[in-house]
Amino acid sequence: MTKKSKSIIHSVGLSSVLAGVIAFGGIAAAFGETVPTGVEIKEFSLLDTARDVVGAADFTPEGNKDGHFKLLLNLANKTTIKSVVLRSTDDYGKDNYQGVWRTNRVTTGWLLGIVQDKTVVTPSGTTHISEIINPGFRKDVKEPVGEFAGNLTFDLYASNNGTIKETQSYVLEIETPEGTVVSKPIKYNKPMTSGGTSSTPSPTSTPSPSPTPVPTTPTPSPTPIPSPNPSSPPVPAPAQGPTIHVWLLGQELQFEDAKPIIKDGSTLVPFRKLFEALGFSVTWIDNGTTQRAIGTKDGLTIELTMNSATAKVNGKDVSLSIPAQIIDNHTMVPLRFVAENSGYQVTYASDGTTATIRIDEPEDTSSTPEPTPVPVPAPIPDFPKETAEPYVAKGYVRDMQGHPLSDIVVYADNTLLYDSNIIGVTDENGHYEIELPQLATSWSMSADITKSFNGKKYKFHLEPENEVPLTGSKGGVRNFTWTDFNGQIYIYPFFTSSNDSMPEFDLSDLEVTLTPVGPLLDGSTGQTIIKRGGPVIGGGGIDGIPIGKYKATARWMPEGYAPIPLQISDGGVYSNSVEFEFREPNGVNTSKYLSELEVKIP
Structure with missing residues (x-):
């Protein structure tokens, strides 16, 4: 890490005494990963949500209170940390896709800001400084977080996207060149307790990304909320809102x-x-x-x-x-x-x-024309009738408009023998016919369709309308209709300043309008799509978007305010609108074809 990428903040006294932590000596590896030797997560906890230290993309307050986590890490040898990822999970560590924070910008997520507590010996005695390790996203995913050794204390700050709450569990992943270490799931407990006794955290300095050392006054953590009287039954929280x-x-x-x-x-x-x-x-x-x-x-x-x-x-x-x-x-x-x-x-x-x-009724019914009903499309014709023949699998493949699809690869998968299939290809009428060997077995049918769009190839897997395997001795007819060619969009808010006059940003208040630019992947005209943001597989955004080229605009619509037009970007310059397409995902968070957009929040 260069000197330019660090900020030093002096603090008086030791940073927060750990409270409410879950301590564990063992470590878990990510599925399929090798556990690196000499790397141990000693403690990992969520301390509070009392401060606003980081934003969604950099170490700048944005108006949302952060999740403040504490990490005690022991590295037996000098170790390169390639990336750190915080995930929201269920109580057993399984991703629930409610929030992802990370140090390196790969697919989706918000910034995970990291501050290291260091002991410094000065002529006047021993003191502590807080050093910002991760002041912003490392957009080059190959750039490591840094090189570390020994017993380390880190404060982690995750901008609250609405999912940092008492009912949520979290897992921390630390990737090194030798493998990945994964913490056990932890939960936000309030009041903070350790070993069954109430404990109040010591004052913690609030880091601020300053290029030069700036003295700070310790900020006391909030007073814990008293535990309810055990003899009085707890009042259940409303389950369904107002x-x-x-x-x-x-x-x-x-x-x-x-x-x-x-x-x-x-x-x-x-x-x-x-x-x-x-x-x-x-x-x-x-x-x-x-x-x-x-x-x-x-x-x-x-x-x-x-x-x-x-x-x-x-x-x-x-x-x-x-x-x-x-x-x-x-x-x-x-x-x-x-x-x-x-x-x-x-x-x-x-x-x-x-x-x-x-x-x-619409506000101005005198000047607003009655909505014109969308013309009812012509019904899709039935598939041509076919009769089953012994030891023959056959049928048709078409799109949602009923057009036949040629050159589609169809598979007859032998359910008796592992990895034993026979392949057929549809003709210009969308018809296929596969001769089956005379074996006492059944066959499961599937198909793959590959389409080219603006120089890219997109592949989709099809299941037959009748998914029941066919018996070889009787044969069968299995028809396919291509109905799903949807992708998803990750959306990242970029906060330009902290504005106390505005409410906290919630992705569900973001309205995105997508207007097709030319035909969609399947050749259809498409239509304008207006959707609100929310959880999607692997992060936050919108899904169910037919693959094509779109022009996107965005509005922030917080309750009680007039809609606020937002500038939008696909990773380049922000403007009032942006055109984008879909690509294959470059991470493991989703298998869907993907696009990524950023919106600038005033």
Whole structure:
């Protein structure tokens, strides 16, 4: 590390006495990794969330309180630390994709700021200094964090993205050239306790990235919250947020069977009550594998498939910020999506304990034209009829518009013998036919499709509409429809300053508009997509985006404020909009095709 990449801050006295820590002598290796010798995580804990020290991308306060972690590390020999990653997990250490913080910028994550506590001998005695080790993301993932040896004390700061809370567990990974060390999962406990007794942390200096040594005054940690009286039962925290009142055209809707809830920043309400109140005729379809809720009125049809991130409006796919789902045996659907796609305006207000949602006609009905129903697409024709033949697997492969797909590789996988398959290829009519050997076995069918788009190749795996393996002696017909070519987008907030007049940034308040630039990967025209941010596999952003080239714009929409247009970037210069495409992921956080965007938060 060069001198320019360090900042030194003098502090009086020792940094925080560890409290509420989980101490352990053993270390765990990441799956498939070699445990490096002489590297031991002695203690790892989450101390508090009382200070704002780092931002999402650099060592600058941003307006969000940080998670303050403590790490005691023993290195028997001089060791290069290549990277450090903090992950949110369940209690057993399994990733739950709620937050990732890291020292090196690879795929997704927020900055993990590292401060080392060092003992310094001066003519006047022994003192301690806090040295900032990681003042910002190392964008070159090959640049190490540094070289260290001995017994080390580090303070780790992770900008709170909304997931640093008492119910959350965390795991720390330390990568060295010899392998990776992984801590046991820890949990944020409040009040801080060690060995069953209450303990108050000693004052901790708050690091500030200054190019020269700057004296600081110790900042006391907050007083622990007293433990409840053991004889008094704890009061359960509200499980579903504020009480929700929904008003439709000036009249409050009454939900008798199930109450509205807020989940992942979206309001879910009972399907039948909302659809019927909006004047729809409702249909429920359950074929044993999928369940669909359908509402129809005046040439408008809205179809929601349970747990699917894509809905249909007059037969056209529309992305959802949260899927319809069954909760406690009640079918719950996203209120805003249904109401706005029915031509209404939705407003939301909350005082923290009560939320009021109003569904009204558009503000200027005299000048706003009635929404034109999207033309209902022509139904996809049925597959050509085929008859099964002994020891023959055959069928068709097509896209969502019913067009045949040629040159698709189809596999017949022998379920009796390991790694034994027969390959066929579709003709210009999308038809394939594979002769099977006369063996007493069954065959599982699958297919792969590879498409080129703007000089890149994208590969997708297809399963047949009938996934049951076919018996060789009877043969079978297995048809394939290519329905999914979606990618996902990681979104990183970049905070330009600390503005006390603005609320804390939450990714669910970020609205991203994606406008296709030319045809999509499958050759279709595509449509404008408007989605809010939230958790996705491996980090935060939006998913369910059909692969293509898009122009992206972004707005910050915190509750109680007018929408704030944001500048956006794909890693280059910030501007009011940016065009981007998808690529293969370069990490292990997701297997989906990926793009990454940054938004500048004022």
